[in-house]
Amino acid sequence: MVSGLTISERQRSMAVLIVLAVIxxxxxxAGANRADPMQAHGFLVLLFSLGVLCxxxxxxxxxxxxxxRLTSYYDDPSKAGIVIAxxxxxxxxxxxxxxxxxxxxxxxxxxxxxxxxxRLRPAHTTGVIFGFGGNALIATSxxxxxxxxxxxxxxxxxxxxxxxxxNLFCLLAVSGYFLGITQSxxxxxxxxxxxxxxxxxxxxxxxxxxxxLARRKEPHIYVANWYYLAFILVxxxxxxxxxxxxxxxxxxxxxxxLFSGVQDAMTQWWYGHNAVAFFLTAGFLxxxxxxxxxxAGRPIYSYRMSIIGFWGITFFxxxxxxxxxxxxxxxxxxxxxGMTFSVMLLVPSWIAAANALLTLNGAWDKVRDDATLRFMMxxxxxxxxxxxxxxFMAIRSVNALSHYTDWTIGHVHAGAMGWVALIxxxxxxxxxxxxxxxxxxxxxxxxxxxxxxxxAGTLIYVFAMxxxxxxxxxxxxxxxxxxxxTYSFLDSMVAMHPYYVARAIGGLLFLIGAIVGCYNIWMxxxxxxxxxxxxDDALLPANLQPAE
Amino acid sequence: xxxGERDPHSGHMTTGHEWNGIKELNTPVPKAVWLxxxxxxxxxxxxxxxxxxxxxGRTYTRGLLDNDQKEIVAKRVSAAAQGRSAWxxxxxxxxxxxxxxxxxxxxxxxxxxxxxxxxxxxxxxxxNATGNAGFPNLTDRDWxxxxxxxxxxxxxxxxxxxxxxxxxxxxxxMAFGKDGILxxxxxxxxxxxxxxxxxxxxxxxxxxxxxxGREVFAANCAVCHGDxxxxxxxxxxxxxxxxxxxxxxxxDAIYTTIYTGRQGEMPAWEHRLDPVDRKILTVFLLDKxxxx
Numbered sequence: 001m002v003s004g005l006t007i008s009e010r011q012r013s014m015a016v017l018i019v020l021a022v023i024x025x026x027x028x029x030a031g032a033n034r035a036d037p038m039q040a041h042g043f044l045v046l047l048f049s050l051g052v053l054c055x056x057x058x059x060x061x062x063x064x065x066x067x068x069r070l071t072s073y074y075d076d077p078s079k080a081g082i083v084i085a086x087x088x089x090x091x092x093x094x095x096x097x098x099x100x101x102x103x104x105x106x107x108x109x110x111x112x113x114x115x116x117x118x119r120l121r122p123a124h125t126t127g128v129i130f131g132f133g134g135n136a137l138i139a140t141s142x143x144x145x146x147x148x149x150x151x152x153x154x155x156x157x158x159x160x161x162x163x164x165x166x167n168l169f170c171l172l173a174v175s176g177y178f179l180g181i182t183q184s185x186x187x188x189x190x191x192x193x194x195x196x197x198x199x200x201x202x203x204x205x206x207x208x209x210x211x212x213l214a215r216r217k218e219p220h221i222y223v224a225n226w227y228y229l230a231f232i233l234v235x236x237x238x239x240x241x242x243x244x245x246x247x248x249x250x251x252x253x254x255x256x257x258l259f260s261g262v263q264d265a266m267t268q269w270w271y272g273h274n275a276v277a278f279f280l281t282a283g284f285l286x287x288x289x290x291x292x293x294x295x296a297g298r299p300i301y302s303y304r305m306s307i308i309g310f311w312g313i314t315f316f317x318x319x320x321x322x323x324x325x326x327x328x329x330x331x332x333x334x335x336x337x338g339m340t341f342s343v344m345l346l347v348p349s350w351i352a353a354a355n356a357l358l359t360l361n362g363a364w365d366k367v368r369d370d371a372t373l374r375f376m377m378x379x380x381x382x383x384x385x386x387x388x389x390x391x392f393m394a395i396r397s398v399n400a401l402s403h404y405t406d407w408t409i410g411h412v413h414a415g416a417m418g419w420v421a422l423i424x425x426x427x428x429x430x431x432x433x434x435x436x437x438x439x440x441x442x443x444x445x446x447x448x449x450x451x452x453x454x455x456a457g458t459l460i461y462v463f464a465m466x467x468x469x470x471x472x473x474x475x476x477x478x479x480x481x482x483x484x485x486t487y488s489f490l491d492s493m494v495a496m497h498p499y500y501v502a503r504a505i506g507g508l509l510f511l512i513g514a515i516v517g518c519y520n521i522w523m524x525x526x527x528x529x530x531x532x533x534x535x536d537d538a539l540l541p542a543n544l545q546p547a548e
Numbered sequence: 549x550x551x552g553e554r555d556p557h558s559g560h561m562t563t564g565h566e567w568n569g570i571k572e573l574n575t576p577v578p579k580a581v582w583l584x585x586x587x588x589x590x591x592x593x594x595x596x597x598x599x600x601x602x603x604x605g606r607t608y609t610r611g612l613l614d615n616d617q618k619e620i621v622a623k624r625v626s627a628a629a630q631g632r633s634a635w636x637x638x639x640x641x642x643x644x645x646x647x648x649x650x651x652x653x654x655x656x657x658x659x660x661x662x663x664x665x666x667x668x669x670x671x672x673x674x675x676n677a678t679g680n681a682g683f684p685n686l687t688d689r690d691w692x693x694x695x696x697x698x699x700x701x702x703x704x705x706x707x708x709x710x711x712x713x714x715x716x717x718x719x720x721x722m723a724f725g726k727d728g729i730l731x732x733x734x735x736x737x738x739x740x741x742x743x744x745x746x747x748x749x750x751x752x753x754x755x756x757x758x759x760x761g762r763e764v765f766a767a768n769c770a771v772c773h774g775d776x777x778x779x780x781x782x783x784x785x786x787x788x789x790x791x792x793x794x795x796x797x798x799x800d801a802i803y804t805t806i807y808t809g810r811q812g813e814m815p816a817w818e819h820r821l822d823p824v825d826r827k828i829l830t831v832f833l834l835d836k837x838x839x840x
Binding site for chain 2: 147148150218219220222223290293294298299300301302303304305306308312327331332333335336337339340341343344346347348350351354358361362479480481482483484485486487488489490491494536537
C-alpha cells in the first residue's frame with residue numbers, strides 16, 4: 001500500500017505521523033503529571049502513530065508508482081476501509097449482543113467498572129455507527145465519487161489521512177468509554193481532544209471530496225454525490241456545534257459543554273437527530289443510489305423523485321430534532337415544530353425508498369436470484385418502514401406512549417440493522433469483487449446465508465422490542481380503581497424479560513451473519529484473480545481525469 | 549444538451565445523463581406523491597394554527613386551542629389527587645386496626661401498596677418483600693425494630709443509619725475482629741457459641757470453644773443482643789436464637805459478621821413519601837406478614 005504513494009507523499013505521511021506521535025507523548029506526559037486518564041490516550045496516540053510510521057518506513061524504499069497509475073482509479077483506501085469496517089462490525093455487534101444479554105441477565109458481566117452497562121453501551125453504538133457505518137461510508141464514498149465523477153482522487157495522501165485519522169478517532173472514542181472518559185452526550189461522547197482531531201480529519205475529507213468533484217469529467221453531479229456531500233458537510237456542522245466545550249484543563253480529559261439546561265438538551269437532539277439524518281440516512285442513501293442501480297443494471301426510476309427526495313430530506317430533517325423532547329421542559333412550540341416537520345418529512349423519505357424499489361422494476365428476477373441485490377432491496381423496505389415509524393412516533397400523542405420505552409430501541413434498530421447494515425452489506429458484497437478484480441464473491445451460498453441470518457435477526461429483534469415497548473408503555477400508564485398506577489416499574493421489568501432474551505437471540509443471529517460475511521470477504525480477497533474479473537468501470541481508463 | 553433515450557422496459561425517457569453506466573429515467577413524479585406532500589403540509593399548517601407553534605421574539609403563537617402542556621398536566625395531577633382523596637382521607641383519619649378491619653379500604657391498600665412497595669422498597673427487599681442477603685425479609689413477622697404498626701411506620705419514616713434523617717434508627721455492630729477488640733480465637737469461639745443458640749447440636753465436640761464463646765458473648769455481645777441472645781429491638785439487635793439470619797447463618801457467615809461488623813443502611817422516607825403513602829406501606833407490610 002505504501003508503494004502506491006509517491007516519495008513526497010511518503011515523506012508527508014511520516015511528518016504527520018511524527019507530529020502526531022509528539023502530540024501523543026505530550027498528552028501522556030501532561031496526563032501522567034495530573035494522574036489524569038488522558039495519560040492512557042496519550043500513549044494510545046503515540047503507539048498508533050508509531051505503528052503506522054513503522055508501516056510507512058517498511059515500504060519507504062520501494063520504487064515510486066509509475067505514471068500509469070494516474071489513468072486508473074485509486075482504490076487502495078477503499079479496500080482498506082471495507083476491511084476495517086467489517087472488523088468494527090464484528091466488534092460493535094459483539095458488544096451490542098453482550099449488552100442485550102446483560103439486560104436480560106444482569107450478572108452476565110465482570111465485576112469491573114469497564115464492563116458496566118453504561119460503558120459497554122456507547123462502545124456498542126460508537127462501534128457500529130462510527131466504526132462500521134463510518135468506515136463503510138468513507139470507503140464507498142471514495143469508490144463512488146471517483147467513478148461517478150470520472151476523476152481520480154486528487155492525491156494519494158489525503159484519502160489515507162482521512163481513513164486512518166478517522167479510525168484513530170474511533171479508537172480514542174471506544175477506549176475512552178472503557179476508561180470512563182465521556183462527555184455524557186449521546187452519540188457525541190468523546191472528549192474535546194478527540195473532537196478536535198475529528199474536525200481536522202473531517203475538514204480534510206470535505207476538501208478531498210470537493211477537490212475530486214471540482215475535477216469531474218461528467219457535466220452533472222450524480223445524486224449519490226449530493227447525498228455523500230450532504231453527509232460530510234452537515235456532519236461537520238453538527239459535530240462542531242454540539243461539541244463546543246471548555247476543557248477543565250488542557251492537561252486533562254474533562255471538559256464542560258458550552259450549553260446547559262434545556263438549551264443543552266435541544267442542541268444535543270438537534271445533533272442527535274441530524275446524525276441519524278445525515279450520517280445514517282444521507283450517507284447510506286448515497287451508497288444505495290450507486291450500488292443498487294449498478295447491481296440491478298437498471299436506470300434510476302425517476303430523476304425528478306431523486307431531486308424532491310433529496311431537498312425534502314435535507315430541508316425537513318433539520319427541524320425534526322425536538323421531537324426527541326416531547327413533554328419535557330422544552331417549550332411546547334418547539335415540540336410542535338419538531339412534530340410537524342417530522343410528519344412532512346415522511347413523504348420525501350418515502351420518495352427515496354420508492355425510487356429505489358421502482359428502480360428494481362425490470363430486475364425483480366435478479367432480486368430473487370441474487371442475495372446481494374436482495375440485501376439492498378430489503379434495506380430500501382426497512383428504510384421505508386422505519387421512516388414511517390419515525391414520523392409516526394414523532395406525533396406527540398403517540399410519543400406519549402412510545403417515549404422512554406423499548407419501542408424507541410426497536411425503531412432505531414429497524415433503521416440501524418434493517419436499513420443501514422443491510423444496505424452496507426449489499427454494497428460491500430457488490431464492491432468487493434469489483435475492487436479486488438474477482439469474478440464473484442468466494443461463496444454466493446454464504447452471501448445467501450448471511451442475508452437470511454441478517455433478516456431473521458432483524459425481524460426477531462424488532463418484533464421483540466415492539467412488543468416489549470408497547471407493553472411497557474401501557475403498563476406505565478395503567479391506572480386502577482384506587483386512582484393509582486397499577487404497576488410498579490419493577491413489574492414492567494419482569495414483563496420485559498422474555499422479550500429481552502428474544503432480542504439477544506436476534507442480535508446473535510445478526511452477529512453470526514456479520515462473521516460469515518467477514519469470512520466470505522476474506523476468502524474472496526485471498527482467492528487469485530480470475531480471467532473474467534468483474535469490474536463496474538463502464539469507461540476506458542483513458543477517459544479518466546487524472547490526479548492533480 | 550444531453551439526448552435522452554427510451555427505456556424499453558418502462559417506456560420512459562432517460563434524462564440523457566450517464567455516470568459510469570448509471571442512467572436516470574425522467575419519470576414524472578406520481579400524482580399520489582404530490583397529494584401526500586400537500587396533505588402533510590396542510591396538516592402541519594392546521595396544527596400550527598391550533599397549537600403553540602412559531603416563535604415571535606420573546607413570545608410565540610399560542611394557537612386557537614389555547615393548549616398549554618404545563619397547565620394540562622397540573623390539572624390532571626390535581627384531578628387525579630382529588631379522585632384518590634376519597635379513600636386516602638379515610639386512611640389518614642383511621643387507626644391501623646380500623647383500616648385493617650375495613651375490606652374495601654384494604655383492597656385499595658393492596659393495590660396502591662403493591663405499586664408503592666415496588667417502586668420504593670423492592671429494589672432491596674425484593675418484589676415479594678421476602679428480602680435478600682443483608683436486606684430483611686418483611687413477611688416473616690420477625691421484626692428487627694419492632695413489629696407494631698407504630699414501630700414499622702417509624703422505621704419507614706426515619707430509616708436505619710440514614711444520613712437523611714436526624715432521628716434515624718442507629719445500629720452499629722462493631723468489627724470485633726478487624727478492629728482488634730477480640731483476638732481470632734475469641735471470634736472463632738463466640739461464633740461457635742452463637743451458632744449453638746439456634747442449633748444446639750453444633751456444640752457436639754466443641755465444648756471448650758463454646759464455653760469460651762459464652763464468656764466472650766457475655767462480656768461483649770450481651771449488651772445489645774441480651775444475656776440470652778434474644779436481641780433488642782431498641783437498637784435493632786437481632787434475636788440470635790431463632791433461625792432467621794440477615795447475613796447468613798452458616799458458621800462462615802457468622803464469623804464474617806463478628807469479624808467485620810455490620811452497619812446496614814435503610815433510607816429515610818419521611819422526605820420522599822407523604823404520610824399517607826407511608827401509612828399505606830405500613831398497613832401493606834402488616835398485611836403481607838399475615839395475621840398475628
